[in-house]
Amino acid sequence: MTATAGIVFRLAWRNLWRNYRRTAIVLAAIVAGIWAMIFMIAFTRGMIESMVSDGIRSIPGHVQIHHPDFRNDPTVDNLMPSPGGELAAALGGEDVVAWSSRVRVPAVISSERGSRGVTLLGIDPVAEVPISFVADDIVEGRHLENERDRGLILGRRLLERIETDVGKRVVVMTQGTDNEVVDRGFRVVGVFESEIASTEEAFAFAGRAALQDLLAIGDQVSEIAVLGKNRREAEQLHRRLAETANAEVEVLPWYELNSYLGTTMRTMDGFVIVWIVVIFLALSFGFVNTLVMAVFERVREIGLMMALGMKPRTILAQIIAESLLLLAIGLAVGNILAWATIHLLSDGIDFSFVGEGLEIMGAASVLKPSLGIKDVLLSTAIVLGLGFVASLSPAIRASRYHPVAAITKE
């Protein structure tokens, strides 16, 4: 068996380089196809990763805990107590990197020159640091010092819309627990910028305790945002927390909180497979044609090997080995080239000229290709699998030759 495998491999390898010009041309096409396949996957993955990580960083965390009705009616009517007891212990688990409880209400922020509707988040600035983007992205002024801080952090765009500035006072108006409108003056202490410009208009940040005072809700909170080690492990984290939490709260992972992102991620997996298959189909015409030609040119030789006692299945294996060897070389070189390209572009590709379109999709304007081992393995497996199928036809044809007819073929 090993000896037969040895001769099969040796013949496959030498036959491959018999017509080296033809092999080089087909190989170049395979390498270009594999490069395009891997690079496009990495590029699209990078875009999706950017959308997801920005989405997760900009508000949700990996898992969130709410009052069961909060998502349908995100007001002060659907609050929950600060975490305690078993839930607090669960939040101290090893799979939790950080967690933060927030108060989240719709509000109107007014300056002397304009007003805008926003989502106002009352946060504990220290607990929030690892979870959300605000601390890193403050470009002017300061961050909130603690949860009692009575300052306000606004996005650059909002600041420009309502024509105010750091150090100036604005009025925050929202609805309290008794359906009465409550308002208070806050001083703008900091400005943040986000890669997704719409975020700069949609959110404002205040100290959690300061907002709880304004709303007179005691230590109740709207949500608990939990950051796990990895967004791909969110499902396990979600399951563990959901088992611990009582029925009075709802525990949801990020992909359910932001169904657009969740669906995009799932769609991406399907897209990767479709993309690999499309590229391979384009390649397969040249690939199969080469294989058919290679078999056709060697009819007498195949006849001779059969006459000498090589079994039809060994002939089949030899032709398939030849095609898989060609694909394997193409895959190796194509992957290396794609990896090198991705490495060279690791700082990202600036697509600011179509930044608005990307923003609508929730993606940043600088896209960094991201190559996952899973995608490389998947594309390798699919290409080899399809290559195997594509080479079956010429291989079966060769294995069915009649030795006498083949040897005497002109």
Place this chain on the structure above:
Amino acid sequence: MDSVRCVGLYKTYKQGDQIIIGLDGVNLEVEQEGFACLQSPSGAGKTTLLNAMGGLDRPDGGEVYVAGKRIDNLSKGQLAEMRLHNIGFVFQAYNLIPVLTAMENVEFVMQLQGVPASERAMRAREALNEVGLEGLENRRPAKMSGGQQQRVAVARAIASRPAIVLADEPTANLDSSSARHLMELFAKINETRGTTFVIATHDEMAMSYAKRLIRMRDGKIVEDQLQET
């Protein structure tokens, strides 16, 4: 015991609307260590008979036995297995695998047989020396003359130690000197190793080396005689 035995072999071919009779009730036994030549004009059945004896082609009727085992009813895969272990072939042309060296060509059949690498190399080298090709082990067929290529084919045929070596017009593409050397080689191997040879030829010189001469006409054996060499 016979190396090969054919009983009542029939074979026909269709050529357009015409039915051509390839073999017409051929009975033949070739004993071990025999050296037989099949002689006939072109198209009289010698290659057809050789192919049937070697399990390369199936007769329409009759039975073929190689080393005592019936082979005409074997499947394609079983026939390949039988050829691998029992038959050595030397064809008129295109005898060697172009991408393999002389040594690798000789080892080819043994490798398929599963002979261990060291023994394979030893037997291949020995066979190449025996056919006078020492020093050409690493040469590929394209770099060898027709006579040298035929000798590699002979080395391959004897190295795998088959029950019988079948040669179809082995001298047809050789000049007279190379042809004579090849036939001398066959005779020497038959003498020293006891290898059975059946050679299809219409070359009078080649026939002169055979111990037994079998003449065919219209798919029938018309003469079967022993001769002095």
